[in-house]
Amino acid sequence: MTEQKRVKLAMRNISIEFPGVKALSGVDFELESGRIHALIGANGAGKSTLMKILSGAYAHYTGRIMLDQQEVIIRSPRDAKALGIDIVYQEVDTALVSYLDVAENIMLDVLVNRMKGKLFVNWADIHAAARQVLDRLGIKLDTRTRVQNLTLAQKQMVLIARAIAEERRFLILDEPTAPLSQRETEELFRIVRDLADNQNVGIIFISHRLPELFAICEEITIMRDGEVVSRSSMAQMTTKQVVELMLGRKLEENYRKTAVPIGDKLLDVVNLSEKNGAVRNINLYVRTGEIIGVAGLVGAGKTELCKTIFGALQAQSGELRLRNQRMQIHSPHAAVKSGLALVPEERRKEGVFVEEPVFSNLTAANLGKFCAPLGFLRPWAERTAAKQMIADLGIKTPHEGQKVAFLSGGNQQKVAVGKWLMAEADVYLFDEPTKGVDVGAKRDIFELMGRLAELGKGCIYTSSELSELLAITDRIYVMYDGMIVQELLTSATTEEEILYYSTGGT
Numbered sequence: 001m002t003e004q005k006r007v008k009l010a011m012r013n014i015s016i017e018f019p020g021v022k023a024l025s026g027v028d029f030e031l032e033s034g035r036i037h038a039l040i041g042a043n044g045a046g047k048s049t050l051m052k053i054l055s056g057a058y059a060h061y062t063g064r065i066m067l068d069q070q071e072v073i074i075r076s077p078r079d080a081k082a083l084g085i086d087i088v089y090q091e092v093d094t095a096l097v098s099y100l101d102v103a104e105n106i107m108l109d110v111l112v113n114r115m116k117g118k119l120f121v122n123w124a125d126i127h128a129a130a131r132q133v134l135d136r137l138g139i140k141l142d143t144r145t146r147v148q149n150l151t152l153a154q155k156q157m158v159l160i161a162r163a164i165a166e167e168r169r170f171l172i173l174d175e176p177t178a179p180l181s182q183r184e185t186e187e188l189f190r191i192v193r194d195l196a197d198n199q200n201v202g203i204i205f206i207s208h209r210l211p212e213l214f215a216i217c218e219e220i221t222i223m224r225d226g227e228v229v230s231r232s233s234m235a236q237m238t239t240k241q242v243v244e245l246m247l248g249r250k251l252e253e254n255y256r257k258t259a260v261p262i263g264d265k266l267l268d269v270v271n272l273s274e275k276n277g278a279v280r281n282i283n284l285y286v287r288t289g290e291i292i293g294v295a296g297l298v299g300a301g302k303t304e305l306c307k308t309i310f311g312a313l314q315a316q317s318g319e320l321r322l323r324n325q326r327m328q329i330h331s332p333h334a335a336v337k338s339g340l341a342l343v344p345e346e347r348r349k350e351g352v353f354v355e356e357p358v359f360s361n362l363t364a365a366n367l368g369k370f371c372a373p374l375g376f377l378r379p380w381a382e383r384t385a386a387k388q389m390i391a392d393l394g395i396k397t398p399h400e401g402q403k404v405a406f407l408s409g410g411n412q413q414k415v416a417v418g419k420w421l422m423a424e425a426d427v428y429l430f431d432e433p434t435k436g437v438d439v440g441a442k443r444d445i446f447e448l449m450g451r452l453a454e455l456g457k458g459c460i461y462t463s464s465e466l467s468e469l470l471a472i473t474d475r476i477y478v479m480y481d482g483m484i485v486q487e488l489l490t491s492a493t494t495e496e497e498i499l500y501y502s503t504g505g506t
């Protein structure tokens, strides 16, 4: 590949406000084409907002954007795209048209822009062009598959393909790896490296997984509370420094669950199988004060396990017992009444009402507690309790009445977690609760789980982050292909051992 000219992009003195929130103040950000640049900051720091400005989603900011010292105008997605800037948003699902096929989704912009005035679309051309983009990225996908039938990882690939279907100089990836497994992440890295090295694309990479940033990025910009606090080459940084800069405080390195007396069996799951076989012959138990982990790769059935226990997926056979009493669980409603709570993985879709305020989301799972006689809600009590949870989890919101839709991605996650923490259940199921939340918030969630254990509750915690499982659980069940293949005592196991069983070792 011949040495290509590097194009320099600079955002200068960028500020933006929303009602009641100053999201960015005086931000400077710089990037060259052909480089991979990490953008990091705590939940609500302003990363997505800054990148939305760069990709033309907001028109009402102040400040200037320069390309090679020339001021450019970006006030709409069209402006940004015309300059070769595109973004793959944090929320993958909303950006795709699910009933169209892969080719149509990849070529969407091209179809919309180029086909104006033409009467016929040459579909063979569209598929051939989409095929070319996929080949360029080394992605094996049938262009005729409908997007609704793709996995989350594949959808992400389609979005990246769309973003580079036309010549791009800059590509923004907002938390692209949050839903991906290790293997899929490596695949994405290969693509990102190729775009930077061979196609001179500048990449902005947002992620809360620090090791990833160190693995793939050359430069890093750190944001805190709507401002840039540091900018340097990646090689000059340590994980510890990055964390301190983004949080503005030190974070003690390793969180460990405090020793809590473990009591009797609280929840006993016996031979549970899901109707369509998504999980089979599940046997597990949780005791009072205990946090059990469920390990397994993406697709091993961790989410399905939680949903089947919670009655969100129908059980084919098997039994659930709470304190030795058989439970009849055929719906989430029945599960909640029996004393179970589930923090679902797809929190934006299943866990929160984005059009409702933060406080009513937080109290939604426990409305009984906030009702006066005759069933009138006591809004004051509701708001007070909500405020406490906002403080406990460090949810960044101007006030408890803010609509959830206006919170940053990670803070929406925290609301979904907080809602179930307020539910006062006996057994809590947490399905990947730390996905998409920053390292500080992660710690808050762990501490709250620890507190639940101290209160004599039982927790089931699924994660694909092995170090987290090792830090906070007492026992670990490993899943593979819809079944539990191994039970391990946390104090006597290692990441290697868990990985061995997660990948089908026997």
Ligand SMILES: Nc1ncnc2c1ncn2[C@@H]1O[C@H](COP(=O)(O)OP(=O)(O)OP(=O)(O)O)[C@@H](O)[C@H]1O
Binding pocket: 018, 019, 021, 022, 023, 041, 042, 043, 044, 045, 046, 047, 048, 049, 050, 396, 397, 406, 407, 408, 409, 410, 411, 436
């Ligand atoms: N449309 C909006 N209306 C009101 N407030 C908003 C809006 N968009 C963003 N904000 C606020 O701006 C701040 C920055 O949000 P942003 O989404 O940029 O954070 P982020 O750094 O991407 O966080 P995360 O890691 O959680 O994704 C937050 O406090 C958020 O609540």
Ligand SMILES: [Mg+2]
Binding pocket: 047, 048, 049, 090, 174, 408, 409, 410
């Ligand atoms: Mg964001």
